[in-house]
Amino acid sequence: MEFEVKAKLKYKVKSDSSIILSIHASDKYQKIVDETLIISPKIVATEMESAWEGNRLISLAVKPAENLSITYKAIVNNSFKIKEIRNVREADIAKLPSDVLPYLYPSRYCQSDKLYRLANNMFGYKKNDFEKVQALTYWIYLNVEYLSGSTDSETSAYDTVTEQAGVCRDFAHLGIALCRALTIPARYFTGYAYLLQPQDFHACFEAYINGQWLLFDATKLVPLNGMIKIATGRDAADAAVANIFGDVDFVSSAVSCDLVDQSLEPFYADHEQNFAISYT
Template sequence: MSFRIKADLFYDVYASSTCIFNIQALGNSYNQKIISESLEVAPNLPFKQFSLPDSKIRFITVQANEFVPFQICYQGEIEVKFKTISKKSLFKNTSIFELDNKIVPYLSPSRLCPSDKLMKLAFKLFGYLQSDIEKAVAVNEWIFNNVDYVPGTTDASTSAYDTLNQREGVCKDFAHLGIALCRALNIPARYFTCYATNINPPDIHACFEVYIGGQWIIFDPTRLSNLSSLVKIAHGKDGSEVAVASLFGNASCTYMNIECENLNGDLNPVYSSDDFFISY
């Protein structure tokens, strides 16, 4: 399927600042292809683009001047080939010993996903389940049923532990809690940011992924998104690694416009309720 995406961000700048953005679609992979894209920064400020080693995740660094408001606009047309896997194919657990080295870091606690603090609760709630896929599904359902989606109740420093105690948050908080609970159950998990077609009000969305059966499987405990209509931006240990904007100095976002349009209209494939979407 093809999608038209756009991110338009406006900032006021109160002191010279360096701003790092993560708003571009993930670079070309076996199931996500960039058909066209453009990036503009106005006024004409110095900026550069970079990716981390061995990564298709892309960042933009803008050097902003004191008292000079600026706007960054990214838009593109992206083709995504969604792949699914049946639940019955995921019942065999992968031992930690057999994990690829690049997957192992996603078992460890991180700043916003302190899974070591949630181990007792995770095993009490989900430890009786036999397979990792059953545990991940149960974690996803538990968060949806026990945490309220309330905009404006958290900030960039809110951790999964905080969300568990407050029982409210937004998509990033739901994702962080899912990651922390899965890692506490010895299931590799990571943070996933994307453009999504049916988020209201439109915004960059966050889900989480778990590594089961040699595949990264996507979960959205908010149930706000359609998993067959996501354009991936990035993944990381938690949201701090792939934040939409990281500001170093003194600047503030004054307006944000996010768009994601499915260019296929109603010609969407039908997926089984027993299928899980594979990330990349």
């Protein structure tokens, strides 16, 4: 399914600085049909990949200027798969691939070690990993209020349980932490999202079940088959849209994700169904 995605970021640069951006659509399991990157004033962008996730990054060395504008546009086929989940096997930790193991451990924003008792008391009785993740995702949806401006860059999953309010990244962090507390590998997923209002970058999470990464979104704000993946990581620290080193002020952003000349039957996950979306 083809989507046109756009991101325009504006900054005010006050001193010699560096900016590392993660706004390019992933080329892992997605087809990039066309893409452009325009930077004004003109600056050479160094393209690179994150060491272990393969997220696409661009690095900019910027000089003081009134305004820095970065515009990214792409046509992307997201190549999602709707999978029927049957005969779920409990994860054999000793046999997990080495690249999956880091997603079992606590991380900066996902303190799964502090949520072990909560997760197992509330969801440990479910008969398999898929049902556990369905249940915890639905619990977050019911019990955490989506409230813009209620959290900041320091808010963790543990904070979100306490405050019971947050935005998409907080919902994702809590889902990841609860999964890991249940010994289910989980990772952060950020991307462009079709039908999200207002348009912005969106965060959700993937859980490793039956040898595959399945997508879950406790916000229920967007169809799961309308996502264009940008990056994955242990949490938002690994998949930030921008990392800034120096004196740079964020001015504005404009993001969009539109369907290209096709129709889409939106897929919203139901906590009682046996189907899930995979982007791998």
